Amino acid sequence: xxxxxxxxxxKFYQADKVAVDHVSxxxxxxxxxxxxxxxxxxxxxxxxxLLRIEPIDSGSIFFENEAIENLHARNLFPYRKKxxxxxxxxxxxxxxxxxxxxxxxxxxxxxxxxxxLSHFSYTSTDAFVKQLLEAVELPADLAHKYPHELxxxxxxxxxxxxxxxxxxxxxxxxxxxASLDVISQKAVLTLLTELRExxxxxxxxISHDLAAVSQMCQRILVMKECRLVDxxxxxxxxDNERHSYTKELISIF
Amino acid sequence: MMNGLTLxxxxxxxxxxxxxxxxIGLIIILIVVIYTFVFLRHDPNLTNLDERLQNMSxxxxxxxxxxGRDVLTRLLLGAQQTIGYSLLALFAAIxxxxxxxxxxxxxxxxxxxxxxxxxxxFLAFPDTIVAIVLSGLLGxxxxxxxxAIIMIKWVSYARLVRSTVLSESQxxxxxxxxxxxxxxxxxxxxxxxxxxVGHVLVLASLDxxxxxxxxxxxxxxxxxxxxxxxxxxxxxNESRPYFQSRPELxxxxxxxxxxxxxxxxxxxxxxxxxxxxKKEVQ
Amino acid sequence: xxxxxxxxxxxxxxxxxxDNVSLSVGEGxxxxxxxxxxxxxxxxxxxxxxxxxxxxxVEGKIHxxxxxxxxxxxxxxxxxxxxxxxxxxxxxxxSFTPFRTIGQHFDEYLRTHGVSDAKRRRIESIYxxxxxxxxxNLYKKYPFQLSGGQLQRASIAIALTxxxxxxxxxxxxxxxxxxxxxxxLELLAKKxxxxxxxxxxxTHDWRHVRRYAxxxxxxxxxxxxxSGGKHRILDHPKHEYTKQLIEAAPILGQGLPxxxxxxxxx
Numbered sequence: 001x002x003x004x005x006x007x008x009x010x011k012f013y014q015a016d017k018v019a020v021d022h023v024s025x026x027x028x029x030x031x032x033x034x035x036x037x038x039x040x041x042x043x044x045x046x047x048x049x050l051l052r053i054e055p056i057d058s059g060s061i062f063f064e065n066e067a068i069e070n071l072h073a074r075n076l077f078p079y080r081k082k083x084x085x086x087x088x089x090x091x092x093x094x095x096x097x098x099x100x101x102x103x104x105x106x107x108x109x110x111x112x113x114x115x116x117l118s119h120f121s122y123t124s125t126d127a128f129v130k131q132l133l134e135a136v137e138l139p140a141d142l143a144h145k146y147p148h149e150l151x152x153x154x155x156x157x158x159x160x161x162x163x164x165x166x167x168x169x170x171x172x173x174x175x176x177x178a179s180l181d182v183i184s185q186k187a188v189l190t191l192l193t194e195l196r197e198x199x200x201x202x203x204x205x206i207s208h209d210l211a212a213v214s215q216m217c218q219r220i221l222v223m224k225e226c227r228l229v230d231x232x233x234x235x236x237x238x239d240n241e242r243h244s245y246t247k248e249l250i251s252i253f
Numbered sequence: 254m255m256n257g258l259t260l261x262x263x264x265x266x267x268x269x270x271x272x273x274x275x276x277i278g279l280i281i282i283l284i285v286v287i288y289t290f291v292f293l294r295h296d297p298n299l300t301n302l303d304e305r306l307q308n309m310s311x312x313x314x315x316x317x318x319x320x321g322r323d324v325l326t327r328l329l330l331g332a333q334q335t336i337g338y339s340l341l342a343l344f345a346a347i348x349x350x351x352x353x354x355x356x357x358x359x360x361x362x363x364x365x366x367x368x369x370x371x372x373x374x375f376l377a378f379p380d381t382i383v384a385i386v387l388s389g390l391l392g393x394x395x396x397x398x399x400x401a402i403i404m405i406k407w408v409s410y411a412r413l414v415r416s417t418v419l420s421e422s423q424x425x426x427x428x429x430x431x432x433x434x435x436x437x438x439x440x441x442x443x444x445x446x447x448x449x450v451g452h453v454l455v456l457a458s459l460d461x462x463x464x465x466x467x468x469x470x471x472x473x474x475x476x477x478x479x480x481x482x483x484x485x486x487x488x489x490n491e492s493r494p495y496f497q498s499r500p501e502l503x504x505x506x507x508x509x510x511x512x513x514x515x516x517x518x519x520x521x522x523x524x525x526x527x528x529x530x531k532k533e534v535q
Numbered sequence: 536x537x538x539x540x541x542x543x544x545x546x547x548x549x550x551x552x553x554d555n556v557s558l559s560v561g562e563g564x565x566x567x568x569x570x571x572x573x574x575x576x577x578x579x580x581x582x583x584x585x586x587x588x589x590x591x592x593v594e595g596k597i598h599x600x601x602x603x604x605x606x607x608x609x610x611x612x613x614x615x616x617x618x619x620x621x622x623x624x625x626x627x628x629x630s631f632t633p634f635r636t637i638g639q640h641f642d643e644y645l646r647t648h649g650v651s652d653a654k655r656r657r658i659e660s661i662y663x664x665x666x667x668x669x670x671x672n673l674y675k676k677y678p679f680q681l682s683g684g685q686l687q688r689a690s691i692a693i694a695l696t697x698x699x700x701x702x703x704x705x706x707x708x709x710x711x712x713x714x715x716x717x718x719x720l721e722l723l724a725k726k727x728x729x730x731x732x733x734x735x736x737x738t739h740d741w742r743h744v745r746r747y748a749x750x751x752x753x754x755x756x757x758x759x760x761x762s763g764g765k766h767r768i769l770d771h772p773k774h775e776y777t778k779q780l781i782e783a784a785p786i787l788g789q790g791l792p793x794x795x796x797x798x799x800x801x
Contacts, residue, residue: 186785
């Protein structure tokens with residue numbers, strides 16, 4: 001079943017400069033879909049567009065077969081609780097003035113009334129935060145610290161915990177490991193794979209690291225200069241029919 | 254264990270003796286001012302020409318002035334005028350400036366441009382000129398002076414808040430809040446206001462000193478508080494003819510101004526260090 | 536051996552950051568130092584060019600082509616740094632002065648190292664730009680008008696204009712995405728073949744080591760935990776930490792970590 005379908009999505013960042021050029025793809029439920037491309041190819045803009053943080057210029061976005069590209073803030077609300085994002089830089093993605101627990105609880109407070117959680121259960125804020133931190137393998141006493149007291153890997157785990165706190169359908173991972181060192185990268189990727197299975201999540205995994213993407217994802221999209229140039233199942237990665245740009249990427253890793 | 258220690262140390266250090274001294278000093282001044290308000294011993298405006306220009310005595314600890322009024326009483330009541338009106342001007346400027354800055358920074362676009370051009374217009378006039386022109390138009394008086402100060406000062410708060418909002422609302426945690434469907438007012442309240450409070454407090458405490466000086470200066474040249482109301486600047490002015498024979502009449506209010514301005518600046522420095530989380534991070 | 540570092544320690548007032556490190560780089564060799572951030576690898580590379588902040592103290596010996604670098608005076612050192620030992624840094628943005636053109640950077644570099652003829656400086660700079668695959672008209676551009684990959688190419692061009700014997704490349708691809716980083720390294724490898732300079736390559740990315748390095752040393756907490764030939768370390772790591780690092784870096788395909796199989800395929 002298709003969870004997210006993008007049709008001919010186009011976005012200009014200036015009147016004549018295109019950022020995303022007629023991109024179409026779909027994402028199945030429970031799947032991890034990789035989106036690979038070098039910096040400036042429009043992959044992050046695409047992510048922001050389909051989360052409706054940025055307006056799009058043409059095309060359509062279907063979430064669970066419902067067109068959401070023109071919905072206003074209030075009508076978008078039910079979809080917001082099914083989509084979450086994890087950004088590249090966890091330092092910027094956490095409010096430095098808020099304690100970890102306050103950042104963590106933010107989405108939950110927002111969607112409290114509509115939520116029916118199956119994996120986590122809310123009895124009190126402290127207990128809930130503790131569950132979340134446990135789920136991302138962090139000690140519970142981090143809840144009362146500020147982000148600057150945490151390491152980069154810990155911070156990224158906190159943003160992941162925030163994303164899974166409302167048990168969304170889809171998490172957009174925008175280069176979640178790019179700002180981490182090698183060993184934390186590995187650990188975070190392993191954690192993400194485990195969480196996907198236990199919480200039955202779908203991922204759109206955006207990265208320039210083809211090696212990591214091919215380990216995480218079942219299907220891969222390749223983007224170059226604002227266009228989608230290739231899409232295939234991961235086991236067909238080394239096929240001869242791959243786009244020349246995909247082959248170039250393969251030769252790097 | 255070690256971790257906790259190293260993290261807590263800088264916080265202890267930041268409670269420096271200067272910060273403590275400034276805060277204690279300000280609190281003492283406030284208590285004294287309130288005390289005089291409640292337990293007044295002399296009528297500050299009661300002229301008694303028999304007792305004019307007296308030296309220190311138990312009856313008049315700081316002596317009397319050229320009209321036989323008790324200097325200590327006038328000094329303390331002057332504090333009420335100077336500090337009181339300064340705080341009034343400051344709060345009004347903050348109350349006008351902060352919302353302007355918030356709206357301009359968060360909405361951006363046309364609203365931002367209009368707000369900021371209006372602000373630039375106000376900023377184009379030097380504060381003294383605005384005050385003099387206003388007094389010229391509306392007549393001298395403390396009310397007009399406070400109005401002039403508000404008109405000049407609100408802009409700097411609006412600009413400060415706007416720049417903070419602009420830089421913070423670009424950050425990804427605000428984007429995350431938006432994907433979670435938080436309304437703009439909620440985002441401002443939960444995510445952006447904590448960043449602003451520190452900045453505004455610091456600027457305010459530094460501004461307080463400047464405003465006190467401004468009010469005193471204008472009262473000194475007769476455009477602020479009008480006699481016979483006691484005010485430090487005005488007192489300086491009134492004692493000017495007796496500068497040779499009774500210099501302490503000028504020294505008391507002068508010292509009072511210096512002390513209060515110094516204390517507010519110290520408090521400002523202290524607050525700046527206190528709210529500077531960034532320094533802690535690096 | 537063109538460079539040999541003997542029992543070098545770097546310490547601040549409170550603690551030792553680099554502890555008793557020894558290594559040597561041969562002529563024309565690509566030597567990689569691998570480690571995570573905070574392992575002291577960058578400080579070690581800065582110590583070679585006497586570029587450490589003054590609050591850090593260096594002990595030990597660094598021999599470069601027969602002279603002992605740490606005992607040289609500032610003035611003697613200036614003839615070596617830049618001319619014989621060149622640096623390229625991670626942060627390409629701040630490696631260039633923002634308000635000066637790329638051409639002015641070349642010009643200044645050549646002038647301080649003794650090329651007095653302005654016309655020759657210009658010809659040489661444009662030639663150098665061309666040799667790293669950059670267009671001639673970038674000569675008049677400002678740093679912010681170039682992409683990260685282009686700037687890093689320009690840094691390579693500048694560093695190599697005076698044909699140094701040793702090039703120290705400190706995490707030069709970290710700030711680039713993997714595709715442009717790869718292209719920059721291909722270029723560097725090509726230039727190395729042409730000029731025959733030795734490269735001391737500081738990185739945390741195993742993929743680059745696998746592809747380009749001849750020998751490498753793994754650093755952790757200021758110490759070298761393992762060093763040797765590339766195939767020995769990548770395919771038969773001895774130290775637990777090295778194993779952990781290799782395992783953490785994902786690679787495509789089923790080849791050996793050192794990429795031996797890939798080489799055979801071609």
